[in-house]
Amino acid sequence: xxxxxxxxxxxxxxxxxxxxxxxxxxxxxxxxxxxxxxxxxxxxxxxxxxxxxxxxxxxxxxxxxxxxxxxxxxxxxxxxxxxxxxxxxxxxxxxxxxxxxxxxxxxxxxxxxxxxxxxxxxxxxxxxxxxxxxxxxxxxxxxxxxxxxxxxxxxxxxxxxxxxxxxxxxxxxxxxxxxxxxxxxxxxxxxxxxxxxxxxxxxxxxxxxxxxxxxxxxxxxxxxxxxxxxxxxxxxxxxxxxxxxxxxxxxxxxxxxxxxxxxxxxxxxxxxxxxxxxxxxxxxxxxxxxxxxxxxxxxxxxxxxxxxxxxxxxxxxxxxxxxxxxxxxxxxxxxxxxxxxxxxxxxxxxxxxxxxxxxxxxxxxxxxxxxxxxxxxxxxxxxxxxxxxxxxxxxxxxxxxxxxxxxxxxxxxxxxxxxxxxxxxxxxxxxxxxxxxxxxxxxxxxxxxxxxxxxxxxxxxxxxxxxxxxxxxxxxxxxxxxxxxxxxxxxxxxxxxxxxxxxxxxxxxxxxxxxxxxxxxxxxxxxxxxxxxxxxxxxxxxxxxxxxxxxxxxxxxxxxxxxxxxxxxxxxxxxxxxxxxxxxxxxxxxxxxxxxxxxxxxxxxxxxxxxxxxxxxxxxxxxxxxxxxxxxxxxxxxxxxxxxxxxxxxxxxxxxxxxxxxxxxxxxxxxxxxxxxxxxxxxxxxx
Amino acid sequence: xxxxxxxxxxxxxxxxxxxxxxxxxxxxxxxxxxxxxxxxxxxxxxxxxxxxxxxxxxxxxxxxxxxxxxxxxxxxxxxxxxxxxxxxxxxxxxxxxxxxxxxxxxxxxxxxxxxxxxxxxxxxxxxxxxxxxxxxxxxxxxxxxxxxxxxxxxxxxxxxxxxxxxxxxxxxxxxxxxxxxxxxxxxxxxxxxxxxxxxxxxxxxxxxxxxxxxxxxxxxxxxxxxxxxxxxxxxxxxxxxxxxxxxxxxxxxxxxxxxxxxxxxxxxxxxxxxxxxxxxxxxxxxxxxxxxxx
Numbered sequence: 001x002x003x004x005x006x007x008x009x010x011x012x013x014x015x016x017x018x019x020x021x022x023x024x025x026x027x028x029x030x031x032x033x034x035x036x037x038x039x040x041x042x043x044x045x046x047x048x049x050x051x052x053x054x055x056x057x058x059x060x061x062x063x064x065x066x067x068x069x070x071x072x073x074x075x076x077x078x079x080x081x082x083x084x085x086x087x088x089x090x091x092x093x094x095x096x097x098x099x100x101x102x103x104x105x106x107x108x109x110x111x112x113x114x115x116x117x118x119x120x121x122x123x124x125x126x127x128x129x130x131x132x133x134x135x136x137x138x139x140x141x142x143x144x145x146x147x148x149x150x151x152x153x154x155x156x157x158x159x160x161x162x163x164x165x166x167x168x169x170x171x172x173x174x175x176x177x178x179x180x181x182x183x184x185x186x187x188x189x190x191x192x193x194x195x196x197x198x199x200x201x202x203x204x205x206x207x208x209x210x211x212x213x214x215x216x217x218x219x220x221x222x223x224x225x226x227x228x229x230x231x232x233x234x235x236x237x238x239x240x241x242x243x244x245x246x247x248x249x250x251x252x253x254x255x256x257x258x259x260x261x262x263x264x265x266x267x268x269x270x271x272x273x274x275x276x277x278x279x280x281x282x283x284x285x286x287x288x289x290x291x292x293x294x295x296x297x298x299x300x301x302x303x304x305x306x307x308x309x310x311x312x313x314x315x316x317x318x319x320x321x322x323x324x325x326x327x328x329x330x331x332x333x334x335x336x337x338x339x340x341x342x343x344x345x346x347x348x349x350x351x352x353x354x355x356x357x358x359x360x361x362x363x364x365x366x367x368x369x370x371x372x373x374x375x376x377x378x379x380x381x382x383x384x385x386x387x388x389x390x391x392x393x394x395x396x397x398x399x400x401x402x403x404x405x406x407x408x409x410x411x412x413x414x415x416x417x418x419x420x421x422x423x424x425x426x427x428x429x430x431x432x433x434x435x436x437x438x439x440x441x442x443x444x445x446x447x448x449x450x451x452x453x454x455x456x457x458x459x460x461x462x463x464x465x466x467x468x469x470x471x472x473x474x475x476x477x478x479x480x481x482x483x484x485x486x487x488x489x490x491x492x493x494x495x496x497x498x499x500x501x502x503x504x505x506x507x508x509x510x511x512x513x514x515x516x517x518x519x520x521x522x523x524x525x526x527x528x529x530x531x532x533x534x535x536x537x538x539x540x541x542x543x544x545x546x547x548x549x550x551x552x553x554x555x556x557x558x559x560x561x562x563x564x565x566x567x568x569x570x571x572x573x574x575x576x577x578x579x580x581x582x583x584x585x586x587x588x589x590x591x592x593x594x595x596x597x598x599x600x601x602x603x604x605x606x607x608x609x610x611x612x613x614x615x616x617x618x619x620x621x622x623x624x625x626x627x628x629x630x631x632x633x634x635x636x637x638x639x640x641x642x643x644x645x646x647x648x649x650x651x652x653x654x655x656x657x658x659x660x661x662x663x664x665x666x667x668x669x670x671x672x673x674x675x676x677x678x679x680x681x682x683x684x685x686x687x
Numbered sequence: 688x689x690x691x692x693x694x695x696x697x698x699x700x701x702x703x704x705x706x707x708x709x710x711x712x713x714x715x716x717x718x719x720x721x722x723x724x725x726x727x728x729x730x731x732x733x734x735x736x737x738x739x740x741x742x743x744x745x746x747x748x749x750x751x752x753x754x755x756x757x758x759x760x761x762x763x764x765x766x767x768x769x770x771x772x773x774x775x776x777x778x779x780x781x782x783x784x785x786x787x788x789x790x791x792x793x794x795x796x797x798x799x800x801x802x803x804x805x806x807x808x809x810x811x812x813x814x815x816x817x818x819x820x821x822x823x824x825x826x827x828x829x830x831x832x833x834x835x836x837x838x839x840x841x842x843x844x845x846x847x848x849x850x851x852x853x854x855x856x857x858x859x860x861x862x863x864x865x866x867x868x869x870x871x872x873x874x875x876x877x878x879x880x881x882x883x884x885x886x887x888x889x890x891x892x893x894x895x896x897x898x899x900x901x902x903x904x905x906x907x908x909x910x911x912x913x914x915x916x917x918x919x920x921x922x923x924x925x926x927x928x929x930x931x932x933x934x935x936x937x938x939x940x941x942x943x944x945x946x947x948x949x950x951x952x953x954x955x956x957x958x959x960x961x962x963x964x965x966x967x968x969x970x971x972x973x974x975x976x977x978x979x980x981x
Contacts, residue, residue, distance in 0.1 A: 011789060012827060014812030050810070138814065140825040142841050143783040144852045151825070152841070154786070183803060184790045245809065276833055277811075294833065296807040305807045308832025308867065315769055315872060322767060343954050 001041060001059035002119060005194040006127075007157040009178050010149060012050040015244035017136060017150040018210075021053055022046045024134045029055070032130055037064050038119055047208050049247040051182040054208060056194045062161075064122070066115045073097060073108035083108060120160045127158065128169045145171050155179060162192045180204075182247070205248040205299075214243040220251040221279065221293055228253065230281040230289050235273065242277055246297040252306050254278075258290045260317040263324050264405045270395050271316050278313070323390040327402070328409040330389070332382040339384055347457040349504060351384045354449060357500040358383070361445035364496055368488060369437045376441050379419040382407060383442060386420075400424040419443075426476045429531070433483045440480055444488065447477045452497040455517045456508030474524040482528075482555045490521070490548040521548050529555065534562045537686045545680035557680055560631035565685075569639035576638070576645045577682040580669040583654055592663055596670035602661060607648045608668060614644040615671050622678040634679055641672070703865050703879045703886065706799050707753055710777050710859065713798040714751035717791060719779065722752035727935060728942040731756050732778030732858055736934055739820060739969070740976045742782060742845050742854040751779045753861070757942065759949035762898035765891045768873035772897050773890065777859040784841055784855035792839065792857055796831075800868050807832050815840045819941055819965045821847035821973075824856070836864045846973025847966070862886070901949040910950075914943045914961075921968045930975040937968045 013021070029044050041059035048054065071090065074082035076099055087094060090110055097108045139148040147153065147170035158165040158174040167174050177190045180200070191197040198208055207213040218239065225231050242249075260268065265288045272278040272292050279293035294309045339352040348354070359380035366373045386392050386403035395402075404421025408414070419438035423446050426433045434440055454460060454468055461470050481488050494517060498510050522543055529539045542558040564570035584594065603609050621637045654669070656662040676682060701709070715721050725735040732738065732754035741748045754776050762772030781788065793803045810827035815838065817823075826840035838858040842850045862874050871877055875887035921936035944961050947953050953961065 012810035016812075138825060140841055140843055140853075141851075142853045142855070143786060152784075152786070183793055183808070185787065186790070245811065278833075297809060298807050300807075302805055304805055305832045308806065308834060311867075311870070311872065312833040318872070319767065319769055341951075 002062045002161045003159075003193060004055070004057040004060060004123070005157070005159045005191075005197070006055040007178055007197070008053040008131075008153060009051055009155045009157070010053070010153045011151040012245075013048070013053070013150040015241045017138065018048040018050070018053070018244050019240075020137050021134050021150060022048055025053070025055060028130050028133045032126065033060070036117075036122055037066075038122070039064075045209075048210055048244065049206065049208060049213075050245055051247070052178075052208070061119055063116050063118045066112075066117060068114040069112050071110045071112055072102075073110060075104075076106045076108060086110075120163070120165065123160060124165050124167055127165060127174075128167045131169055147171065154185065157191065159191070159193060207248065210243055213246070213249060214239060217243060217246075217249050217251070217295055220249070221295075224251050224253050224293065225281060228281075228291060230283055230291055232279040232281055232293060235279070238273060238277065238279070242295045245277075246295055248297060250296045250299055252294040252296050252300060252309070253291055254294050254306050254310050254313070255291050256310060256313045256317060260314070260321060261288065261290055263317065263321055264402075266398055266401050267320050267324065267391065267395065268317070270397060271320060272313060274397070275316065276309075276312065278309070320391070320394070323394060327386075327389040327391050328406055330406070332385045332403075332406055332410055332412075335385045335388060336381055338388060342387060345453065345457075348453040348501075348506065351387065353504055355381055355384055357449050357497065357504070358442070358445045360500055361449060361493065361497055362441045364493065365441040365445055365488070369441055369486065371437045371441060375413060375416055376419070376438055378412070379416040379423075379438060379442050380445065382412075382416075383420045383423050383446070426479050428472045429475055429479075431476075433479050435484065440484055440486065444477065444480055444493075447473050447480075448490075448493050448497050449500075451477070451517060452494055452508070452513060453501065453506075455513050455520075456498070456501060456506065460516060460520065470520075471524060474521055475528060478521070478525055478528050478551065481551050485552055487552060488549075490551065491518070492549075494518075518548050525551065525554065529558055532559065534558050535565070537684055538562050538565070541682060541684045542680050544684070545677070557631055560635065561679075561685075564632065564635055569636050572639035572642045573635055573676070573679075574682060574685050576641055577673060577676050577685075579645070579649065580672050581683055584666060584669055584673065587654075587666055592666060594663070594666050594670045596667060596674045598664050598667040598671055602664040604661065605652065607644075607651045608665065611641075611644045611648045611668060611672065614641045615668075615675050618675040618678070622675070631679075638676055638679060645672070700878070701800050701865075701868055702881055703861070703877050705880075706861065706865050706868065707775075707777065709799045710795060711751065711753075713795050714779055717749070719749040719751040719781070722750055724752060724754050725938075727938045728757045729754065729938055730758055730941065730945060732776040733817065733820065733822075733856065734938055734941070735778065736931060738778060738780045738854075738856065739822075739845060740930070740934065740973070742780060742842050742850060742856075743848060743973055744977045744980045745852065746782075746980065747852075748780065748782045748854070750781075751777070754778055757945070759897075759901035759946045762894060762901050762949070764898040765875065765887075765894035768875070771862065771874065771890070771894060772901060773893060775861040777861050779857040780854055782854035783852035788855050788857075792829075792837070795857075799864070801831060801864075810839065811835075813838065818962045819969065820845065821966045821970050826856075831867060834863065834867050836860060836867060846976075847970040848973055848977070901946055905946050905950055907947060907950050907952045910943050910947050914940050914947070917943065918964060918968065921972075925968070925971045925975065928975050928979070930972050930979060933968070933975070934972045937965060937972060940968070941965050 025046050026044055033040055039061040040057060045056040046054065047056070073086040086108065087097070090112070092110060097110050099106055100109045136148065136150050139150060141148060142152040153172060155178055156169060156172050156174040157176060157178045158167070159176055164176045165174060176192070177188050179185045179187065180189045181187045191200070201208055207216055221232060268288055269280050272280045281289050281291045281293060283289050292313065294306070296305050298305070300306055336355070337352065339355065340350050342351045344351045344354045359377050362376045362380050363373050366376045383400070383403055386399060386406060389402055389406070391402050392399050400423050401421050404417045407417035407420050415436065415438045418436055419442040422434040422439040423442040425431055425443060434443055450473060451470060454470055459468060491514065494514060495510060498508055498513060501508060526539050526543060530536065538558050538561050542554045546554045561570065565574065598612060600609070600612055603612065618637055618641065622634070625634070652665065654662060654665045656665065711721050722737055729735065732752070735752065735754055737750050737752065741750065755773060756776050757773050759772055761770050763770045785791070793808070796803055809830040811830055813826060813828040815824045815826060821844070822842065823844045824840040824842045826838070828835045829837040829839055836859065840856045842854045842856060844850060862877065865877050866874060869878060875885065875891055877886035879886055879889055917936045917940040921933050921940065924933035924936065944965065948958065
């Protein structure tokens, strides 16, 4: 077996592009090896550090045997050029081709014999074009060259069993050499194989394998933090990114002046994490500390690196502190009217207009959630004021959160402050969902107002574009309702919101919004349910049976049926329903007007009577349950009709000769199906 | 923590003006045409025609210069230790980008007292776009021990045209760099020269007064009119195919727009519109410039 080793040296390639290139290369190479029947023992190893992208295959077939095959060439009547081309592409002379009769006429054929090809040759001929197949999410040109790459590519090292695979990629010629100093690119060294290469870099402290690098960083951080009895909150994305921007990681525990701990911790976190790629640390009570972790890319012999990073953080925090002190005392209520100067969206008024609508809308929601109308109205009025603060201008991600802090500083009730703080949440599928009723109410009304507005001015998402992130907003709306199990009459709220816009002289077509937004919400609900691994037929039936006013019902019933559908009683429910519905369907061609009310006077036997009685029991069950329906119980009640239904079908012929009896029996079955509809319409469930 | 005193001893103390002189000397030796700042208000060194226009077309070009940069919205009345509405950039532009440009850059840091072996120098992804110039590039911001000291960009597009060959632009934030070199936490404490003149002695009053002008006193009615006039002038010059004077009008209109923006009288929608208007001018001017190069 043979060894393949490729190293592409470039200027620093950003983290996302490294991941992009690694993933692409694996796929491209796998496909190429498959297509050419090259066997790989083990796997294709792809590693990266900012300046190097490395492919290493430990064991692969040295050569491949291509089976003999008959290749069809051009028709004998085709122009001479066609044959020339055929000969050329197969690298053969004219004496090698034969004529052969086929259904479509006489053709030239070439009987290609079985052939042994060297993997080396295959790679040599193809490696350049394979590398060009990497589809960089962002790529660039440099100098005078035409090559597109993630960042300027400087050298290519390519070896097969210690032998150079010579090829050209645009202006670059492959060799067995690479730059060993990434900064100045002064030193060049040649390598014979991957083993000596990785050994050499290991001695320099460079960890080539990104997986090992990540492990190392995590381990070292833990070691450093454990000593100080602090910890970091592992941020997977940040670790991943940092792993990809260093080659010889060195953990430095730094600190900033304790006085900055008085700034809200969200600001501290965002400053360190987002802007500087540092890890903030927390004590055992999960309170942020003035220590932070820097993953440097070199040893800090003179302590300059640590000092520099500390200075940077302190400068940034001094900036934030300056704004915090200024903003926290700026009176929220007095600023509300200034929101008139800030445009919410063209055609939807200013932020002042928006909060007037949100205030009234959340007032209505407060009735449903049994919370104080006065308090939720105050929260609504001040919830957008933080948009005018320096801090939100500086850290837009902290909108809402800052408003919450300002509210607390200015003595607003905690429920109000929290509602302001959380009113943008959840921001999508993974984010935290507010649990407190004031927060739920404010977040709901803010989102409904936005959705109605954007649909009102016809800026709804298209299949490919969603520039205002309305999908995400809708998923958030659904999560607010479903995950808090709140019964919210969405349709009423949408209509009320349309009226609120109308009061401000923004006239939308209520029917259009109701239809389009209603469908849009249900579509998102389908996706949401799919994500919960609920069967699509169940989702379909559940949504068809209820509207947007019954989101929790849709969710709970779907979830419950999905859980039980393979259990006995679940199977029974479906079987009963299917059997009855099938008969009704096959008879529906007769155009009998079946409405679902059988006449007991026409029953001829006990089987009919018993089923009739059973249906009444089911109906009684459903009319007696209140808001707290136990869906397990409901399904079990339905399945309990099994005996009566089976006996009915075993002993009664629906298709009676007497038309009136037959109709009555169909009515009875319809009644049965209707009683099942109390759960939902099961017709589309696949057995 | 390393004590302040110790840190001071570790660093060669280079004044603000010597930093500039050293960079000029360094890039001069690399064959750059050392220019003086463009004599109009601009937001960044990139706006200097020696960068925007010269990065277009096939002719090789190497230049380096200091450019005072005006960012009206960033003014803080001289009260913030890091923010200024007027600051200095040191700009290098080389076309086509040389293959050892990274080495040149790192050595330039050594020339001003930052030895790259002693620091954590990082090239952190930062792709650049200028909507007003119709320009885009890929590159990095360079971090020195966590402090962003330079923008390093390979231009891919300028004035709406694809660049060919590609220029590389290196923009040093001089104040930041000097704060790092001199270990100062407040920009106004920077030492300007060996006579002990400080940055605040030179610029504090200007920061205070211009912040007031930019945020409070600029006559917006007039500025709106001036913008129209400048745009009109640029258009008529474009018709006459005179690119450099047309570009001057474009730069002036861009600065007027920046002041209007700082005054908070431009709404989000209007903002996009004004930017598009300036970009349209730049694109036309870029075309004329390229045509007149042959």
